[in-house]
Amino acid sequence: MSASSLPAAAPAHVLPVIVLAQFAGTSLWFAVNAVMPDLQGAWGLGPAAVGTLTSAVQLGFIAGTLVFAVLSVADRFSPRWVFLACAVAGAACNALGAHAAGSLDALLVRRFATGFFLAGIYPVGMKIAASWYPQGLGAALGWLVGALVLGTASPHLLRAVGTHWPWQQVMDAVSLLALAGGLLLAATVPDGPHLPRAARLQWRALGALWTHRPVRASAFGYFGHMWELYTFWVLVPAIVGTRLAGASASAAAFAVIALGTLGCVVGGLLVRRFGSVRVANVQLAASGLCCLLAPWMLHAPDLAFALWLAVWGTTVVGDSPQFSTLTAQNAPREAVGSLLTLVNSIGFAVSIVSIQLFAMLAARFDLAPLLPWLAVGPVLGLWMMRGLGRVR
Template identity: 65%
Template sequence: MASTPTLLAAAEAPVPRRILPVITVSQFAGTSLWFAVNAVMPELQRELGLPASAVGSLTSAVQLGFIAGTLVFALLAIADRWSARAVFLLCALAGAACTVLAATLPPSWTLLLVLRALTGFFLAGIYPVGMKIAASWYTRGLGNALGLMVGALMLGTAAPHALRALGTHWPWQQVMWAVAALAAAGGLLLYALVPDGPGARKPAGLHFTGLACIWRDAKVRASVGGYFGHMWELYTFWVLVPAIVGTRLAGSAQSWGSFAVIGLGAVGSVLGGLAVRRVGSARVAGFFIAGSGACCLLAPWALHAGDVVFALWLLAWGFTVSPDSPQFSALTALNAPREAVGSVLTLVNCIGFSISVLSIELFVRLAQTLPLERLLPWLGLGPVVGLVLLRPLLKSRA
């Protein structure tokens, strides 16, 4: 094991300029798998005769697969015991293969659910592992680095909507193939150009005591609590964005609108990462979670406002709903035991996505009987609780 002076010297060594851009682009490409099916739901609904609630079930299948994957990755300490870049590559290729199969095999609702769940499982080796790789390179400025990376996640999530808008006349299978090719290219790019970081450490075994910091350490508990509140809102909002945009737009305009709303979170993530240098990760996270919570509560008024006000409200929601995520992760990574960072981040993701599944299933099903103006304000419950739990870090100016 390297000595403390050696680790400090490695942490202070300059990071090659290509590292962060390559991780960011690869994260964007890999996470495009997440909402691949959501962008082609109208075609799938027609071909398979699916109900409107199917979008919630397919999204939940991905989330459940992600939960299973993060639990396995965390308990086996996969991202801490083996090369994180190799894990990222294998999972990107496997997720791409699942997406190709979903587009190539004869359409079947059961098969589609299984393949989307497997895609979610392999996403557990892309999103949190990408954060682990960044944390191994950036012991300083991690909030800024993760801001760029989660910005890439936002664009990756929005990318299938843009592909659908660009290829309005493409069969839905071609959209899926394009997403799969993008993800595979991202995995290969990261493996080829990003070596294991100087801060990477391989533990001798599993670190259950390290995982216990999630509830034992006050600082970790505060950032994790904020993240859990954030996850009640985030993915449910993304699932509902096409329906919200669809109250004013249709066709390719609806796809472009959905892309803009979700993708705008990337701008917020980058700006939030830059603001960390002045005000700290906790205050940046607090600002954004308060902003998105306010957008939830304004929904009954904004949904019936004029087109300009409606657009500004929805864009503001897209801008604020996601940039708190990288700061919660940065705070957790910085305060967790160094030898267990990958496992802690992965387990926190597991719990957070379990919350998102509950939220998605609840809200998508209620949306079949309740108007959006009555439903959307309840998404604000997560930001309110998250902001309260984050307060210890806000007071410490973390």
């Protein structure tokens, strides 16, 4: 992002620090996923355990977003201190999860708690950005979601670098990264001059999902996107594992997921020329096509296999900032915060269903006939998004 595209009121360091802190904090999200082979070997867990543990984080995030919205936590307290407190708490829960002494139940509780505190990192980071960039939030949002993607991928990179580290040490390193991000943001980024108020959750706003056509279109497009996104990220290690093993597989998993950062940032820049609807639809269609091509690409030559995963990793999340932007633009002014909270909560609930279903099926069936069913989400999302370009 060029300096000329940012409001003059924002010091040059603000957006890079928020992005870096967001990256560090959201690294907690997939910390367990990066060490699952070691965890399964040490604890004797089945293949479906990865889905259960990921769903625990998703469920915690849903609970956290609803609690934070109902209590207006980021409105009653300084958002940067909320971010720091949740980074500290999330890092502690993640580190405690690394020392759960072989108890899956204890690890599930700690992963749920980690997800809960992520609700004070990812959405609150966006609120802090909004307080500095009220006119340039669309482009800033592309950077922030990109940071989420990079943070999600980072535990796989740590696993690749620390091939000989015990899995507990990898999770401890992720916790230290999240803690450092919280401290950095709290120390260097003050509350912005345009701090938006977080209205209490308006449950009646849910009705707009059905009665207001533009909101319904963007929300259900997002739900279709969420059916695919996190399940794909959960399955990436298994997909690259069909060709690679060990540190190479971890590095490849990092690269595939991290490419989503490019999709988010470039998509945010293209919005000015093509609009959010077109950018979201093109990326959703591209990722859906990648799902359908899976039976052929899994057995394709290495170059074609790598290009397929690169395109899928780039486009699977690049539409996410645009769905949030469209929902915010189309929602009734008095209910923007409530609708975004509710749409995000429903979207993450959809991801739990998808993750659990596909993790269970992946333990029983080959990936080739299974992955195309991820396209159900993009197809339904595109169907719901039809005509939205003519509305706006």
